Amino acid sequence: MRPESTVCPSLVAWGNAWLAGHVGLDEAADHVEAAGGPAVAGDEPLRKYLANLRSEGLREFRLALPAPGDPLGLSGPPPFNAAALDAGQAVIAVLADRNLGLVPRPDRRGSSYVGVLLEVHDAGPVRHDLPSLAEAERELSDAMRSATEALTSVEGPAQSRPEGVARGGELAPGYPGRAHRVSTLATRLGSVLRLADDRGLTSGQLAVRDAALRELDRAVRRALVAAHHAIFEPVRNQ
Secondary structure (H helix, E strand, O other), X not given: OOOOOOHHHHHHHHHHHHHOOOOOHHHHHHHHHHHHOOEEEOOEEHHHHHHHHHHOOOOEEEEEOOEOOEOOOOXXXXXXXXXXXXXXXXXXXXOOOOEEEEEEEEEEEXXXXXXXEEEEEEEOOOOOOXXXXXXHHHXXXXXXXXXXXXXXXXXXXXXXXXXXXXXXXXXXXXXXXXXXXXXXXXXXXXXXXXXXXXXXXXXXXXXXXXXXXXXXXXXXXXXXXXXXXXXXXXXXXX
């Protein structure tokens, strides 16, 4: 899937809201399919697959947003990690007795059908070394500040302000307000990262810019993962 696809974040947010009783299965599936088109998991339609998982003891969904050198949210085995890294995203379905990894791929049948195929893999245990929402928000703020300082020092040609920066990052009902804010900010920053322009920069300027953007990208991904897991955190003052 394209890095900007929101299939996995949507499945985690709306799937967890469904499991917590805030929305129904149809509403959750509708939001996932709005992000990528009709969805099939294994060889079953998404709704049927999710219903079957719940009958098998489905407890929660977890989000993985890995990048080269940073397997964020992944804990093996290698075939699942490799597929998730290639896609740039994955979902871990936590069941009573095992975990399953869902990796999205484009599903094209003929010239007009465009949907999502969720490949099903065995997955390792849920990682517990991921940042809390508060930690991720602080990291994102620090990375934004550092990136701004670094990029301000890079004197390339004047560039217009990016237009059409994507909205998004909205979570499902049941998530705390702080999680909504962090997810929305991280999504918009992710859009800005994809619009970064190399034109007119020297090799030294590129090195400074790329280092700053790598740190910001890492913070954006960690913030998105933390926000999508915040439904599991104890409720605190927002």
